[in-house]
Amino acid sequence: MGSLSAGLNIALQSLLTEQGAISTTSNNIANVNTPGYARQRADLLENSPVLIGNLTFGTGVHLQGVTSLRDPILDIRVNQETQQQGQLSAFISTGQQIQALFNEASGTGLQAPLTAFFNSFSRLSSDPSNLNARQGVLTAAQNLATAFNRTSSNLTTVQRNVDLSVTQSVNQINALTSQIASVNAQVNAATNAGQNPGPFIDQRQQLLNQLSSLVDVSEIDAGNGSLTLTTSSGAPLVVGNQAFQLTTQPDLNTGLQHIFSQGTDITAKITAGQLAGQLQVRDKEIPSVQSSLDTLAANLATAVNTQHQAGFDLNGAAGSNLFAPPPAGGVGAASSLKVVITDPTKVAASQDGTSGDNANANAILALQNQTIVNGQNPLNFYSGVVFNLGNDISTAQGNQQAGDLVLRQIQNLQGGVSGVDINEEAANLIRFQNAYQAAAHVASVIDSLLQTTIDIVGP
Amino acid sequence: MSIRINPNLLPDLLAAVQQNDVNQNVATQELASGRAVNQLSDNPAAAAAIVANHHQSSQDDQFLQNITTLQSKFQVADSTLSNVVTVLTRAISLGTEGANGTLNQSERQAIASEVQGLISQTASLANTTYQGTYLFGGTAVTAQPFTLNTSTFAVTYNGNNNTASVQLSTGNSIGANLPGSQLFQNASGSVFGALQALNTALTSGNNIPAAVTQVQNALSQINTQRVFYGNALNQINLSETFLNQDKVNLSSQENALIGVDPAKAASDLIQAQVAKQSTLSATGRILNLPTLLDFIK
Numbered sequence: 001m002g003s004l005s006a007g008l009n010i011a012l013q014s015l016l017t018e019q020g021a022i023s024t025t026s027n028n029i030a031n032v033n034t035p036g037y038a039r040q041r042a043d044l045l046e047n048s049p050v051l052i053g054n055l056t057f058g059t060g061v062h063l064q065g066v067t068s069l070r071d072p073i074l075d076i077r078v079n080q081e082t083q084q085q086g087q088l089s090a091f092i093s094t095g096q097q098i099q100a101l102f103n104e105a106s107g108t109g110l111q112a113p114l115t116a117f118f119n120s121f122s123r124l125s126s127d128p129s130n131l132n133a134r135q136g137v138l139t140a141a142q143n144l145a146t147a148f149n150r151t152s153s154n155l156t157t158v159q160r161n162v163d164l165s166v167t168q169s170v171n172q173i174n175a176l177t178s179q180i181a182s183v184n185a186q187v188n189a190a191t192n193a194g195q196n197p198g199p200f201i202d203q204r205q206q207l208l209n210q211l212s213s214l215v216d217v218s219e220i221d222a223g224n225g226s227l228t229l230t231t232s233s234g235a236p237l238v239v240g241n242q243a244f245q246l247t248t249q250p251d252l253n254t255g256l257q258h259i260f261s262q263g264t265d266i267t268a269k270i271t272a273g274q275l276a277g278q279l280q281v282r283d284k285e286i287p288s289v290q291s292s293l294d295t296l297a298a299n300l301a302t303a304v305n306t307q308h309q310a311g312f313d314l315n316g317a318a319g320s321n322l323f324a325p326p327p328a329g330g331v332g333a334a335s336s337l338k339v340v341i342t343d344p345t346k347v348a349a350s351q352d353g354t355s356g357d358n359a360n361a362n363a364i365l366a367l368q369n370q371t372i373v374n375g376q377n378p379l380n381f382y383s384g385v386v387f388n389l390g391n392d393i394s395t396a397q398g399n400q401q402a403g404d405l406v407l408r409q410i411q412n413l414q415g416g417v418s419g420v421d422i423n424e425e426a427a428n429l430i431r432f433q434n435a436y437q438a439a440a441h442v443a444s445v446i447d448s449l450l451q452t453t454i455d456i457v458g459p
Numbered sequence: 460m461s462i463r464i465n466p467n468l469l470p471d472l473l474a475a476v477q478q479n480d481v482n483q484n485v486a487t488q489e490l491a492s493g494r495a496v497n498q499l500s501d502n503p504a505a506a507a508a509i510v511a512n513h514h515q516s517s518q519d520d521q522f523l524q525n526i527t528t529l530q531s532k533f534q535v536a537d538s539t540l541s542n543v544v545t546v547l548t549r550a551i552s553l554g555t556e557g558a559n560g561t562l563n564q565s566e567r568q569a570i571a572s573e574v575q576g577l578i579s580q581t582a583s584l585a586n587t588t589y590q591g592t593y594l595f596g597g598t599a600v601t602a603q604p605f606t607l608n609t610s611t612f613a614v615t616y617n618g619n620n621n622t623a624s625v626q627l628s629t630g631n632s633i634g635a636n637l638p639g640s641q642l643f644q645n646a647s648g649s650v651f652g653a654l655q656a657l658n659t660a661l662t663s664g665n666n667i668p669a670a671v672t673q674v675q676n677a678l679s680q681i682n683t684q685r686v687f688y689g690n691a692l693n694q695i696n697l698s699e700t701f702l703n704q705d706k707v708n709l710s711s712q713e714n715a716l717i718g719v720d721p722a723k724a725a726s727d728l729i730q731a732q733v734a735k736q737s738t739l740s741a742t743g744r745i746l747n748l749p750t751l752l753d754f755i756k
Contacts, residue, residue, distance in 0.1 A: 095500075096498065096500075099498055099499040099500060100498070102499060103497075103498065103499065104499070104506050104507075104509050104510050104513065105494055105496045105497065105498075105499075105501075105505075105506055105509055105717045106492075106494070106497070107513070109510075111510045111513050111514055112513070112517070114514070115513070115514045115517045115518060116517070118518070119517060119518060119520075119521035122518070122521045122522065122525060122626065123521060123524065123525060125525070125623075125625050125626065126524075126525035126528045126529060126625045126635070127528055127590070127592075128600075128623065129591075129592050129600050129601055130590065130591075130592075314601075350598070352598065352619075352621060354597070354598040354599045354600075354619060354621060355592075355598070355599060355600050355601040356592060356593075356596065356597065356598035356599060356600030356601070356621075356623060356636070357598035357621060357623055358598075358623045358624075358625065358635075359623070359624075362624070362625075362626065362632075365626065369629075379510060379511060379514050380511070382510060383507040383508070383510035383511060384507065386499060386503075386506055386507045386510055387503050387504065387506070387507035388503075389499055389503075390498075390499030390500050390501075390502075390503030390506050390507070391500075391503040393498075393499065393500035394499075394500040394501075394502075394503050397500060404474075408470060408471065408474060411465075411470065412464075412465040412470075412471070413465070414465075415464075415465025415466065415467050416462065416463045416464050416465045417463070419465050419466045419467050420466065421463075421466035422466070422750045422751070422752065423466075423750050423751040424466075426750060426751035426752045426755060427751060430755060
């Protein structure tokens with residue numbers, strides 16, 4: 001048979017337990033808008049019963065602990081999608097700067113100067129000895145060269161700017177991995193001490209999510225709540241309470257920053273996150289456009305030069321190079337394209353040496369329809385460059401939109417597990433309040449019973 | 460147990476508002492620029508196709524300019540030849556006059572000197588220039604093609620027999636000149652040869668009718684050659700019509716590729732605005748929904 005004092009004890013413990021539950025609820029409500037916060041649950045547990053004679057009596061309730069509610073699988077999925085989004089966003093934002101250089105719909109691009117260059121020979125052909133028409137050829141060639149130079153140097157500028165962003169991204173990654181390493185230690189300590197590591201995990205998940213937007217991260221559970229983070233190619237980022245910093249070092253040839261982990265160049269192995277998007281633009285998209293421009297400039301200059309040399313100028317002298325010969329292999333041809341003739345009489349329009357012959361001008365004009373650039377005519381080749389660039393960005397935009405939907409759905413699922421619902425908390429609050437009030441009442445009743453008993457005994 | 464839903468509706472609501480903003484922006488941009496393709500990524504295929512379209516269109520512009528140049532050149536050449544015809548007609552009547560047996564030597568000499576005048580007039584016609592270049596020197600356009608020996612009245616051709624051809628439209632070329640040798644010293648009727656023969660015949664009094672016949676042959680030869688310029692002018696006019704039509708086609712193709720349908724863009728804009736308003740009003744209501752707390756006193 002349970003004693004009165006035991007009953008009082010149960011009531012008091014109940015008061016403490018409900019108080020703990022109310023405090024958990026209060027904490028949940030307080031953090032309703034805190035990013036990364038996972039709602040907490042007070043775990044109430046029935047005390048072990050006591051056996052008195054052959055009767056079993058309950059001994060009340062106690063607060064076993066407070067658990068943060070999160071689904072680790074969803075957390076990982078959110079991080080994965082965030083990595084993809086980070087990469088696509090970085091690619092698209094820089095890609096838009098590149099495609100602005102080739103906006104053919106509004107007439108800013110290389111089509112206009114290319115066409116004007118060939119048109120100048122068309123005009124020359126209709127009046128081959130006219131000095132204005134000849135000067136027109138030189139001006140158009142000069143404009144074409146300038147357009148190639150400018151576009152190429154703009155691409156380089158974008159590339160340098162992205163390179164700066166790469167360094168910044170690496171610095172951000174390093175700052176985050178240091179923070180994660182120290183939080184990792186706290187999670188580990190809390191877990192080992194049997195405490196709720198939830199708040200630390202919240203913090204770590206929040207940091208990890210930021211890190212995911214920057215770089216591809218693989219998470220490995222190292223036990224005791226500790227996480228080991230590596231890039232997807234296995235370069236360590238965080239192991240236990242230790243962060244492994246990434247370093248950058250400029251490439252000797254290009255001057256662009258390469259990324260090193262523990263002395264190994266991992267630049268080409270970064271597959272997701274903002275950093276990957278930046279590297280994709282810097283190391284693939286821009287060089288590919290740049291090299292297409294070089295190919296176009298080199299082949300065009302060579303073909304025009306060859307044909308120009310086959311003709312004769314206004315004075316009947318053999319034609320010379322119109323453009324400076326492009327560098328061997330074509331690398332840098334776009335940035336170095338240059339007109340070397342300044343005297344309009346030196347334009348070789350004639351094929352037989354007479355001043356009124358236009359056959360060579362016609363032949364240069366006809367180059368526009370000949371497959372002189374990688375098996376394509378110059379304009380078609382250029383329009384292929386335009387298409388590929390637009391298509392890369394458009395594909396990335398499509399993927400980003402689709403990925404965004406997925407991310408939001410997973411975040412909703414995550415919110416379903418971890419989000420604080422005010423209604424639920426209010427209901428819990430009432431529940432715990434009622435229980436607290438009831439326990440207090442029980443205590444007061446037992447108190448009065450004890451008083452009665454004491455009165456019976458008398459002073 | 461029912462599935463717990465995400466109590467935080469804000470991200471979804473904001474995403475909806477943002478999507479409406481994007482739609483509204485796109486429609487506004489389309490209306491403002493008149494183009495449905497404002498960046499390559501809006502429609503890469505159309506942006507690539509527009510390169511060829513713009514190229515062709517501005518090429519057509521250049522062809523039209525070339526045509527204007529050729530047109531004036533051909534007109535000058537044609538009217539020069541028409542003057543030569545006048546000269547030859549005059550020579551024939553002079554020859555017929557000189558063939559009259561009642562004329563004495565000094566009268567024939569007077570006629571002959573008029574013929575000599577016609578010869579130098581023809582020589583200067585044959586040396587006609589257009590914007591500083593000789594029209595009848597073949598492709599040697601900077602040197603005077605015909606030189607007249609003022610004592611023998613013999614004319615030498617210094618030009619060549621080449622012709623230049625100019626594109627009128629893609630794949631369609633036209634000869635831009637007739638060499639002076641073909642026009643004025645043609646084997647089947649040489650203008651200068653005939654005039655010189657007439658001069659000699661009048662001076663000597665012999666073979667005048669034969670010389671007149673020669674001039675008549677030269678006249679018919681010139682008329683035959685003149686057909687070239689007539690045809691060329693016709694061909695040019697046809698090309699001009701073709702090019703203008705091509706430009707209309709290209710411009711409608713451009714419109715189909717990157718142009719915006721104003722009615723559609725306007726209705727898109729209105730739709731986006733309405734959608735935004737309803738999303739905002741729904742968002743306002745959802746965020747203002749009472750919670751359980753409102754009912755606990």
